[in-house]
Amino acid sequence: MAGKRILLIIGGGIAAYKSLELIRELRRGGASVTPVLTKGGTEFITPLSASALSESKAYTHLFDLTDEAEMGHIQLSRSADLLVVCPATADLLAKMAAGMADDLATTLLLATDTPVLAAPAMNVRMWQHPATQANVALLRQRGVTVLEPDVGPMACGEFGPGRLPEVTAIAAAIGAQFADGPLKGRHILVTAGPTHEPIDPVRYIANRSSGKQGFALAAALAALGARVTLVAGPVNLPTPPGVTRIDIETAREMAAAVEAALPADAAILVAAVADWAVAPRTSKIKKGASGPPKLELSENPDILAGLARHPRRPKLVVGFAAETDDVIPNAQAKLAKKGVDLIVANDVSGEVMGGDRNLVHLVTASGVQSLPETTKANVARQLAARIAELLA
Known part of the structure; x- marks a missing residue:
């Protein structure tokens, strides 16, 4: 300063x-x-x-x-x-x-x-x-x-x-x-963490995402001079310095927050968004003799695909794919189906989701680049540098 x-x-x-x-x-x-x-x-x-x-x-x-x-x-x-x-x-x-x-x-x-x-x-x-x-x-x-x-x-x-x-x-x-870096003057949107889809006043559907990778990426992008908007699901993590944070709970709230944050030069959707929502009950579901309750599921909005088709589409749209089988083929299929520029794929069949380390593959239409397993902070720095190159 x-x-x-x-x-x-x-x-x-x-x-x-x-x-x-x-x-x-x-x-x-x-x-x-x-x-x-x-x-x-x-x-x-x-x-x-x-x-x-x-x-x-x-x-x-x-x-x-x-x-x-x-x-x-x-x-x-x-x-x-x-x-x-x-x-x-x-x-x-x-x-x-x-x-x-x-x-x-x-x-x-x-x-x-x-x-x-x-x-x-x-x-x-x-x-x-x-x-x-x-x-x-x-x-x-x-x-x-x-x-x-x-x-x-x-x-x-x-x-x-x-x-x-x-x-x-x-x-x-x-x-x-005042950070001076290759992303100075760029606005980048990042999503992170899980979403919680309520079942009744005390229960919800969620996943094991910790939000650590998304938060680390937001910090790495800000360090390169970007103005970062971080849309965060329910996680207990401190906001990275210089990052604007918007807290949400459900997939629909995340979709609305992403829409409100536009325009952006790039969007990196790291969040593990729930695919389905439940028609929530207004009262707590009680255990009864009739067995487990039947939950009525509806499909949540596809935030990644919607952003790729958006009239104000960012120049660069990046998605994440957490897979347990056929990691790279599934990521390549997701790249084509969603219409995005880059998919960051990682194998969560072991004890990776929620941990502090990650092994990812950067999948584009031109090929696959596999990064060595390292800390999520290091993954974030490498990915931020790659995003700066792509925007340049």
Whole structure:
């Protein structure tokens, strides 16, 4: 981040005090920081504190006659290399999504063509509210990097997602925005993990996918400079630095999230999506004398094939094939049937699925390249390099 100029917009939430720590972390990395406090932000920290730590003037008002004589808000928004909103409250996210400009912070956000990163912090119910989730989805679709909040206890006494991410994680995500590599400027969509298809309120159909390979790939792509959107099934894995994560549960939710993430330069669908869904019961199925229940199955959407035929098809579409028999022939058949550019095939007949190592074969129309068995992190780095070559 050395030499980079960060415009830091501080929203009105209890987590605003952590923005002071973020200023120090960014300056340690060599960046210059210009603070902008919303009216709510000044209720939690003072402009003097932000100014002292940043060694820069802290801005608070849109109609400052001295600065506005030369349209200072335009100058502020366009002189920065990155706009960071921390904490991004539910109100700020809503205003960003609606295109409002009723104070200095929102005017800066609307007047800029500079990349924007938002670190949300709010009550768990506010974060999970459909309005907030819709706003976040819209902002991500427009190219704003919205980090996932942390899960934990909150100042209000509740527990769940909504805590501001750790300052070191925010700083790492900011650093990733400036990563210079062969994928810089590319948007890549990755899916990872299993899907859960509910049977009743307490049971579901799933598979053994851990999500480790998809998460490792998302991290490797971000390290090469890509803007990565990771659509993740139910897994207990930390979000890679600089990656935008969207959590889903079912195959249909994953299909909708993939659609919302378009356009993308490439899509790598690593997730082990359930082929079938169950018509879920509203009450728990009880064990009875009549024997096991009969489950009514319906076919889930084919996300990979649908993306390959999509009007906004990414330039490169990559699928994964976990096979127990005839690994390469089955992968070649899948390549032709789905209409994709590359299939990454691996043998899961042993104890591979869910582990930390992988042996994969890269199957294209021109042939097969088998990689030696190694860690999933190494597989991810090799695959990310191959994707960079194909996009180039």
